[in-house]
Amino acid sequence: MKLFVWRCLAASSLLIAALAATAETRPQYGSTLRVAMHATPTSLDPADATQPDSFARRSLTMLTFDTLVTIDENGRLTSSLATSCQATEGNQHWQIRLRHGVKFHDGTPLTAEAVVASLRAANPSWKVSADGDSVIIELESADPELPAELALPRNAIVKRINGGQASGTGPFHVSDWQPGKKLILAAEEMYWRGRPFFDVIEIEMGKSERDQMIALESGRADLVELGAEQVHRVSLEGRRLASSSPVELLALVFAREVQSPDERLLRDALALSLDRGSIRSVLLQGAGQPAGGLLPTWISGYEFVFPVEADLPQARREREQAQNAAAWTLGYDSNDSLARLIAERITLNAKDAGLSLRLTPAATSDVRLMRIALTSVDPWIALANVAGAMGVAVTNRGGSVQGGSIEDLYAAEQAVLATQRVIPLVHLPASYAASPSLKNWTVRPDGSLNLADAWIGSGKP
Amino acid sequence: MIRRKLLAVFALTICISVATVAGLVLALTRGAFEKNEDARTAALLAQFQREFNRQGDEIVRRLQPIAASEQATRMATALDRSPSDAAGYFDLARSLAENYQLDFLEFVDGRGIIISSAQSPAKFGYPENAFDNLATADQQQAFLKREEIQDSTALGLFAVRSVGSADRKVYAIGGRRLDRNFLSALDLPADMRALIYQNRGDQFMADSLLDPSAGKATDAAHPPEKFAPLIDAVLRYKQEMTGVIQWSSNRAEDEIFHAIPLHGFAKSGQETDGQNKDGPLLGILLIGHSRQSYVELKSRIGASALLVGGGGIVLAILFSSWVAARVTRPVEQLARAAQEVAEGKxxxxxxxxxxxxxxxxxxxxxxxxxxxxxxxxxxxxxxxxxxxxxxxxxxxxxxxxxxxxxxxxxxxxxxxxxxxxxxxxxxxxxxxxxxxxxxxxxxxxxxxxxxxxxMPHPRLQPVKLNDLLGGVAKLYQAQFEARGRPPIACKLELAEHLDPIMADPELLHRAISNLVLNAMDAMLNGGTVTLRSRSDYSKAIIEVTDTGSGLTRAECERIFTPYYTSKQHGTGLGLPIVQSVVSDHGGRITVQSQPGQGTTFVIELPRNIEPQSQSATVVGGAQNGS
Missing domain, CATH: 3.90.20 (Hemagglutinin Ectodomain; Chain B)
Structure with a gap:
């Protein structure tokens, strides 16, 4: 009898433990996710061009809106609100079939007309029309990358209601919005992909990286952004973190075209003087990849062909060849401590080559240290995006703006680099740290957070 | 005259005395002030040195636990095992500097390569050039060092301590900025201030001047460029100097600055007390004294001297007047008496x-x-x-x-x-x-x-001499032109504006007639008789001139003696009668003559005469007589 009782107790304990373990690995509905971020967007409209692009903004967009096409974790295009994208007439005429049964947060169904209105607002140059439950996009020139373009957050489908409010079809709807300060999202019960696990997501904005880490360590936040230089330390501390592939280019961008042969030599000398390896290994603590090109290897496939090693003797020779060497001002984002450090290092490298750079936090400068987030995993779109940030147009060898072979892409990137308007430094990933209780969260290839399937667990890994 | 001279001498003496005393007082005051300033400068310099040492000790006190900290020791151990792993510690200096409140902190390896820098985090991998051999600086007192920061340099107090005990040495170089806070810690008297100039080259640069009072409303009145000559001189000669900074035309705002060179750590690694004169000239300590109190005292002394001088002059005038009067009154009496004696009293x-x-x-x-x-x-x-x-x-x-x-x-x-x-x-x-x-x-x-x-007494009445002379000439006109004798011309040279005088016209007429008759007797061969009238301040003058045979000197001397005559039939009473008339009028008559060249009788009559007031004076003599 006694033995039986002991056996029952043991079996009960094992059963309870097994149930508990099962409960920990199984998605749980409810709870609130607390996110802290540095960005301070004042509008949630994805097509609002006045708002700077950032990974945080992309994440917010993808929480409340859906695109017609989306990119999976492997960087491949998959259907979202569109069930199919068919191109005719040499990729100039596209027919997009819409998914049935999708509703905006205000309860109205997703229609072709709503999609047309949304796309027209985001792309005024496009000729878009509704055809039953399909949307027809007619382009002026062939664009095989249109599906990738449609996957961009700025092309998310938005229903703009009178008063400027934007309603989407995403997994969460806006519950409370204090522009630039705080956003509270509530789970959309009737989300077409199924209700998300969180009931609420509270997003605190305008938090420095330090404050975010303090919030995470003190349990006031479940998910925070990480600076690239923090990744190594945070990983050593055993925290849960996730990074995207390098999707951000850190580069020196000159404010104007090359004005003289001397300036060409000086810009070349500056590029040769940069010790990208030290910047990556010390200042970035091993994060990111030294960049010789504009696009990272995982997007272009050839970035390794661009030299990244410093060549100080050659830099000095080119500096000496230049007759006139005026001192340049090097601008940086005064709110970005990492940018300040990297800028200081650049001035030291430049000094080694005999160049004079003076740091300035002012908005205008001769050369500026910029972070350029790659908007797309599509190389042409990404290249156009990077070149556009510095005012350079991209064309392939055929003369079209986008599309072409890898050779065309290389030639187009080489052409942009030949302008010497930009000196690539490092490609950085988007990184996040989370509390141990946050489960099943991922980072999309474009650097945005994927929280649609995440939930809050007990805290055990 | 003598009184004025005495007065001037007294006043001058007092002024010179006051000026001498004022100058002496000013010189003594200046000397006292300079001595006081030297003493206060020495005291402030000593205070600066004490503060320097105190801050240095404080830096050492903070640096030692950093060097002995677990993080630093772990870093030194890790780098000893794998020197290439320095990247993970590039931020260590910044966090430790924050924790221990140091402005500067660097970890460098034994070769002087920066591992981590709080002040220039991006400078990792670059050499720290201030030292040839860090081992010599280890365990020494704090020293001055110029730290290059992005786009600028800063002056600071530094110390060096080795970290851990590994074979591959790692050194912590920590310090604090020598800035306004440092200067503010000095307990300065109200009229003194201390500034530090950071030497960044051979020429003065205004932005290199650390002034604790910068930012105050008086800044505009104290442009740092005024320090340029003094700073440049110290940079050139590398020795202590003193200069006066004139902030404005108001001398009370002037300041005397003692410029003391501040040397840094000598690369040779000699033992220093923080101020190694073999080290580079890193800065200049400027100790300023306001000259306001001195100028005000000088002004007060000047004003007092002026007051005393002015009062002295007034007193001198009064005193010298009294003394001069006492001294000169008998002399003046004597002078007046002598004058009276000269006048015949x-x-x-x-x-x-x-x-x-x-x-x-x-x-x-x-x-x-x-x-x-x-x-x-x-x-x-x-x-x-x-x-x-x-x-x-x-x-x-x-x-x-x-x-x-x-x-x-x-x-x-x-x-x-x-x-x-x-x-x-x-x-x-x-x-x-x-x-x-x-x-x-x-x-x-x-x-x-x-x-x-x-001879009757003259009965005075206003007489116009010109009319009288004209009447005499007219009376004798016929005799001048008488037949049987050579003609005699009569000329009248009369003053235009001759006021009447008080005289007896009949007696004067008789006297002048006598002289004319004398002249006629002297010109037996004809000639010219000239009758002149003129006047000066107090006298009316009548001259009767002939061109006759003239008189000898002896005749001139005796000619007014009664009964003396040079004529064959003269009585010798004509000219004494003339003299008597002139004398009765208070005048005098003189004669000027030379033999063969004529004779001139000059009658001087007072312009306002009183009857019986004067006795006539006779002066006679030849023109060329001795």
């Missing part, structure tokens, strides 16, 4: 009081005037006797001539009575005529003497 006397030299002089003067008076009396007496003798001689001479014919005539009558009575009647009649003629002659002589003695 021989009985003038001065008061002689006391027993000093001036009293003796006054008594001597009185004795002199007494003797002069007695001599004058004796002279007058002698002259009177001489005059009586002359008169007796003249009387005897004048009376002897008619008496002798009288005696002869009477004797002839007596002889004729006895010897030839028939001829007596004829003789009697002839002798009676002779006797009568001689008696008439005697009466004439007696009449002339009587006339001379009966």
């Amino acid at each position: 021989w009985d003038t006397r001065v008061e002689a009081r006391g027993n000093d030299e001036l009293s003796q002089l006054a008594e001597s003067f009185n004795r002199m005037t007494t003797e002069l008076l007695e001599q004058k009396e004796r002279l007058v007496q002698a002259e009177r006797v001489a005059a009586w003798r002359e008169l007796a001689r003249r009387l005897a001479h004048e009376l002897k001539n008619p008496l002798f014919p009288l005696q002869l005539t009477v004797e002839n009558l007596m002889r004729a009575r006895t010897q030839s009575p028939q001829q007596f009647d004829e003789m009697f009649h002839e002798s009676s005529r002779t006797l009568l003629a001689e008696i008439a002659n005697l009466k004439a002589i007696i009449g002339r003497f009587s006339e001379f003695s009966k």
Whole structure:
């Protein structure tokens, strides 16, 4: 009898433990996710061009809106609100079939007309029309990358209601919005992909990286952004973190075209003087990849062909060849401590080559240290995006703006680099740290957070 | 005059005395201030050194636990095992500097390569150039060092301590900025201030000046460029110097600055007390003193000197007036008395009081005037006797001539009575005529003497001299042109504006007529008689000039003596009568003559005369006489 009782107790304990373990690995509905971020967007409209692009903004967009096409974790295009994208007439005429049964947060169904209105607002140059439950996009020139373009957050489908409010079809709807300060999202019960696990997501904005880490360590936040230089330390501390592939280019961008042969030599000398390896290994603590090109290897496939090693003797020779060497001002984002450090290092490298750079936090400068987030995993779109940030147009060898072979892409990137308007430094990933209780969260290839399937667990890994 | 001179001498003496005393006081004050400033500068410098050492000790006190910290030791151990793993520690210095409140902190390896830098985090991998051998700086006191920061440099107090005990040494170089806070920690007197200039080159740079008072409202009035000459001089000669900074035209705002060179750590690694003069010149300590109190005191002394000087001058005027009056009054009395004596008041006397030299002089003067008076009396007496003798001689001479014919005539009558009575009647009649003629002659002589003695007193009335002279010329015009004698011209040279004088016109007319008649007698061969009138401040002057034979010097001297004459038939009373008239008018007559060149009689008459006021003075002599 006694033995039986002991056996029952043991079996009960094992059963309870097994149930508990099962409960920990199984998605749980409810709870609130607390996110802290540095960005301070004042509008949630994805097509609002006045708002700077950032990974945080992309994440917010993808929480409340859906695109017609989306990119999976492997960087491949998959259907979202569109069930199919068919191109005719040499990729100039596209027919997009819409998914049935999708509703905006205000309860109205997703229609072709709503999609047309949304796309027209985001792309005024496009000729878009509704055809039953399909949307027809007619382009002026062939664009095989249109599906990738449609996957961009700025092309998310938005229903703009009178008063400027934007309603989407995403997994969460806006519950409370204090522009630039705080956003509270509530789970959309009737989300077409199924209700998300969180009931609420509270997003605190305008938090420095330090404050975010303090919030995470003190349990006031479940998910925070990480600076690239923090990744190594945070990983050593055993925290849960996730990074995207390098999707951000850190580069020196000159404010104007090359004005003289001397300036060409000086810009070349500056590029040769940069010790990208030290910047990556010390200042970035091993994060990111030294960049010789504009696009990272995982997007272009050839970035390794661009030299990244410093060549100080050659830099000095080119500096000496230049007759006139005026001192340049090097601008940086005064709110970005990492940018300040990297800028200081650049001035030291430049000094080694005999160049004079003076740091300035002012908005205008001769050369500026910029972070350029790659908007797309599509190389042409990404290249156009990077070149556009510095005012350079991209064309392939055929003369079209986008599309072409890898050779065309290389030639187009080489052409942009030949302008010497930009000196690539490092490609950085988007990184996040989370509390141990946050489960099943991922980072999309474009650097945005994927929280649609995440939930809050007990805290055990 | 002497009083003014005495006054000037007194005033000058007092001014010089006051100026000398003021100058002496100013010099002593300046010396005292300079001594005080030197003492205060030395005290402040000592205070600066103490603060320097205190801050240095504080840096060492903070650096030692950093060097001994677990993080630093772990880093040193890790780098000893794998020197290439330095990247993970690049931020260590910044966090430790924050924790231990150091402005500067660097970890460098044994070769001097920066592993981590708080002040320049991006400088990892670069060499720290301030040291040749860090081991020599280890465990030493704090020293000055210039730290290059992005786009600028800063001056700081540094110390070096080795980290851990691994074979591959790692050193912590920590420090604090030598900035306004450091200077503010100095306990400065109200009128002193301390600044630090960071040496960034061979030339003065305004932004290198650390001034704790910067940012105050007075900044605009104290442009740092004013320090340029002093700073440049110290940079050039690398030694302590002093200069006056003039902030404005107001001298009270001036400041004296002592510029003391601040040297850094010598690369050779000699033991230092924080100020190694073999080290590089990293900065200049400027200790300033306001000159306001000195200038104000100087101003007060100047004002006091002026006040004392002014008061002294006033007192000098009063005192010297009293003294001068006391001293000069007897002299002035003597001068006045001498003047009176010169004017003929021989009985003038001065008061002689006391027993000093001036009293003796006054008594001597009185004795002199007494003797002069007695001599004058004796002279007058002698002259009177001489005059009586002359008169007796003249009387005897004048009376002897008619008496002798009288005696002869009477004797002839007596002889004729006895010897030839028939001829007596004829003789009697002839002798009676002779006797009568001689008696008439005697009466004439007696009449002339009587006339001379009966010169009337002038009856004064306004007389226009020009009219008088014109009347005389007109009266004798006929005689000038008389037939049988060479013609005589008469010229009138009369002053245009000659005021009337108080005189007796008849006597003056008679006197001038006498002179004209004399002139006519002197020009037997014809000539020119010139009558002139003129005046000066106090006198009316009449001149009668002839072009006659002239007079000798001896004649000039005796010409006014009664009964003296150079003429055959003159009585010798004409010119004495002229002199008598002029004298009765309070004037004087002089004669200027040379033989063969004519004679000029000059009559000077007072313009306002009082009857019987003056006796005539006769001055005679040849023009070329001695």
